[in-house]
Amino acid sequence: MDFATLLQMLDATLRLATPLLLACLAGLFSERAGIFDIGLEGKMLAAAFLSAAIAAVSGSVWLGLLAGIGASMILSAVHGLASITFRGNQLISGVAINFLAAGLTVVIAQSWFRQGGRTPQLAGDARFNPIELPFADDLQDVPFIGPIYYELISGHTILVYVALLMVPLTWWVLYRTRFGLRLRAVGENPAAVDTAGVSVIWLRFAAVGICGILCGLAGAYLATALQASFVKDMSAGRGFIALAALIFAKWRPWYALYACLLFGFLQAMSLRADVIEGVLGFQVNGQLLDVLPYILTVVILAGFVGKAIPPRAGGEPYVKER
Amino acid sequence: MTLMQKFLGASAALALTAGTAAAEPAILFDLGGKFDKSFNESAFNGAERWAQETGGSYAEVEIQSDAQREQAIRRFAESGANPIVMAGFSWATPLAEVAADYPDTKFAIIDMVVDAPNVRSVVFNEHEGSYLVGMMAAMASETGTVSFVGGMDIPLIRKFACGYAQGVKAVNPDATVIANMTGTTPAAWNDPVKGSELTLAQISQGSDVVFAAAGGTGVGVLQTAADEDILSIGVDANQNYLHPGEVLTSMLKRVDNAVYEAMLAGENLETGFNVMSVANRGVGFAMDANNEPIVSYDMLAATYAAAADMAEGTLTVHDYTSDESCPALDF
Numbered sequence: 317m318d319f320a321t322l323l324q325m326l327d328a329t330l331r332l333a334t335p336l337l338l339a340c341l342a343g344l345f346s347e348r349a350g351i352f353d354i355g356l357e358g359k360m361l362a363a364a365f366l367s368a369a370i371a372a373v374s375g376s377v378w379l380g381l382l383a384g385i386g387a388s389m390i391l392s393a394v395h396g397l398a399s400i401t402f403r404g405n406q407l408i409s410g411v412a413i414n415f416l417a418a419g420l421t422v423v424i425a426q427s428w429f430r431q432g433g434r435t436p437q438l439a440g441d442a443r444f445n446p447i448e449l450p451f452a453d454d455l456q457d458v459p460f461i462g463p464i465y466y467e468l469i470s471g472h473t474i475l476v477y478v479a480l481l482m483v484p485l486t487w488w489v490l491y492r493t494r495f496g497l498r499l500r501a502v503g504e505n506p507a508a509v510d511t512a513g514v515s516v517i518w519l520r521f522a523a524v525g526i527c528g529i530l531c532g533l534a535g536a537y538l539a540t541a542l543q544a545s546f547v548k549d550m551s552a553g554r555g556f557i558a559l560a561a562l563i564f565a566k567w568r569p570w571y572a573l574y575a576c577l578l579f580g581f582l583q584a585m586s587l588r589a590d591v592i593e594g595v596l597g598f599q600v601n602g603q604l605l606d607v608l609p610y611i612l613t614v615v616i617l618a619g620f621v622g623k624a625i626p627p628r629a630g631g632e633p634y635v636k637e638r
Numbered sequence: 639m640t641l642m643q644k645f646l647g648a649s650a651a652l653a654l655t656a657g658t659a660a661a662e663p664a665i666l667f668d669l670g671g672k673f674d675k676s677f678n679e680s681a682f683n684g685a686e687r688w689a690q691e692t693g694g695s696y697a698e699v700e701i702q703s704d705a706q707r708e709q710a711i712r713r714f715a716e717s718g719a720n721p722i723v724m725a726g727f728s729w730a731t732p733l734a735e736v737a738a739d740y741p742d743t744k745f746a747i748i749d750m751v752v753d754a755p756n757v758r759s760v761v762f763n764e765h766e767g768s769y770l771v772g773m774m775a776a777m778a779s780e781t782g783t784v785s786f787v788g789g790m791d792i793p794l795i796r797k798f799a800c801g802y803a804q805g806v807k808a809v810n811p812d813a814t815v816i817a818n819m820t821g822t823t824p825a826a827w828n829d830p831v832k833g834s835e836l837t838l839a840q841i842s843q844g845s846d847v848v849f850a851a852a853g854g855t856g857v858g859v860l861q862t863a864a865d866e867d868i869l870s871i872g873v874d875a876n877q878n879y880l881h882p883g884e885v886l887t888s889m890l891k892r893v894d895n896a897v898y899e900a901m902l903a904g905e906n907l908e909t910g911f912n913v914m915s916v917a918n919r920g921v922g923f924a925m926d927a928n929n930e931p932i933v934s935y936d937m938l939a940a941t942y943a944a945a946a947d948m949a950e951g952t953l954t955v956h957d958y959t960s961d962e963s964c965p966a967l968d969f
Contacts, residue, residue: 324842432674543830544861547854552829587839
């Protein structure tokens with residue numbers, strides 16, 4: 317394997333890790349506040365659909381992005397209403413959101429555009445285009461660093477950089493602000509937060525809302541940056557891999573970045589069976605690479621590598637008085 | 639009593655003949671819906687062509703869920719529709735159940751085989767059409783490397799890949815054919831993101847023409863090919879219009895012809911096997927204003943010559959599904 321091939325694989329890793337990372341951070345906010353969310357997949361799908369639809373109709377990808385975030389936040393609100401206000405089962409609400417999104421997107425797309433549940437192709441400003449970072453062309457010929465900067469770091473859509481910036485931002489919000497401290501506390505011991513005179517309901521809704529925004533970004537990235545239209549079920553299980561990454565990362569922002577990059581790299585490897593064969597000298601089954609994220613997560617959960625302890629109040633609706 | 643029986647029998651016969659005289663064909667679309675820009679729309683176009691040319695009318699239904707299949711067939715059969723045409727292999731199971739209950743009704747199913755005396759099973763020689771677009775890919779390629787992205791790894795899709803590789807090697811024996819499948823579950827039909835990444839990986843291995851036989855995943859393949867300025871090849875319906883001037887051609891399955899012929903035959907529909915091949919224009923490749931500028935005269939001449947040889951039987955293409963192996967490609 318030569319340097320150029322490695323760079324291309326890392327490039328693919330970054331593209332594939334971006335939706336995982338955004339969804340993973342979305343789940344992190346929600347679950348750190350004590351609301352389990354297996355509806356990440358559905359929210360991404362709804363955002364992918366509405367962002368592509370609005371971008372196609374309006375011709376502006378930014379309006380599309382807003383609409384996508386809006387769609388995701390509506391589903392977040394449903395999840396919040398069911399699991400916070402009405403104290404329903406969070407897992408069931410999440411499953412319902414996944415089903416709702418999978419069905420509604422196709423039905424609406426079909427009656428709106430009549431293209432078999434797709435949205436029209438996006439072109440030009442209706443789509444996120446790659447941006448060249450400054451000096452990318454000039455530095456291209458500098459040995460080693462030049463190709464890395466040109467191939468790997470420059471030339472992605474803006475959402476990739478946003479996703480990467482979200483990692484330190486999430487860390488800062490969670491560990492360096494009063495809001496973050498309360499948010500983490502509400503996931504560990506909501507009664508203590510309540511005693512301190514802070515609204516548990518409000519904090520949890522805020523966390524679920526942030527989750528909606530991030531899922532909206534992830535969905536819009538799929539449909540308007542990586543692709544140029546919505547296709548049914550296009551999230552293809554990425555919301556679930558993001559959940560696996562969240563557990564793998566033990567609900568911490570920086571570990572989430574590493575986990576998503578690792579899972580992205582595994583996906584990129586499964587695209588290049590020839591390279592793996594060249595490096596290892598034998599053929600590796602592509603399906604094995606596809607299931608590795610889940611296997612690794614099970615290994616972590618089983619306690620072989622450190623311990624993954626979820627937020628203590630996770631999954632339990634807060635009841636003030638009995 | 640006997641008189642009564644005769645009377646009843648006569649009126650029943652009268653009712654039957656009246657029914658047959660007014661029998662109109664019916665078509666049942668698959669879940670994608672009749673405006674899916676692909677398989678079902680092609681079937682719809684065939685039915686429309688029949689209606690326009692004969693002035694007749696037909697009954698139709700777009701189902702919303704798998705549970706409606708058997709009910710839909712029965713309703714049309716009860717109402718006296720004849721023949722009843724079904725687009726899509728998913729109709730096979732309900733049709734096998736229902737066909738025997740309506741021995742006087744003729745059925746046609748596209749893309750699958752149902753063994754019943756009143757059913758016509760229409761299947762396509764996808765390997766022949768894939769061979770033709772493989773030839774065009776090899777002629778259009780400048781790098782000598784072309785590629786294939788399949789959807790779910792099933793024998794039908796390997797049949798496409800195998801025919802394609804044979805066509806490529808026929809033009810350029812030294813050419814490299816890279817074949818990738820998107821996955822092994824039905825999710826592989828709808829993962830355009832992975833389709834895009836597979837295409838990018840193939841481009842980095844030197845491919846400059848990519849053939850997608852992958853349903854919704856193919857949308858991502860064609861998009862990435864257009865973004866990266868390489869040529870792509872569509873499948874099933876004519877997809878040249880998706881990226882004018884950047885889609886080399888599309889491998890066509892003339893579902894519309896199959897529907898048209900079945901409706902034209904009416905109640906005299908011949909049952910049994912019906913193979914749609916290059917010889918009866920059941921499969922082929924698409925030429926229109928969108929790809930005319932990028933297909934050279936030599937390319938067309940060579941491809942048409944091969945098609946003519948296939949039609950005459952002097953050129954046979956190996957069918958992967960016949961023995962689960964491919965002479966031109968390793969899976």
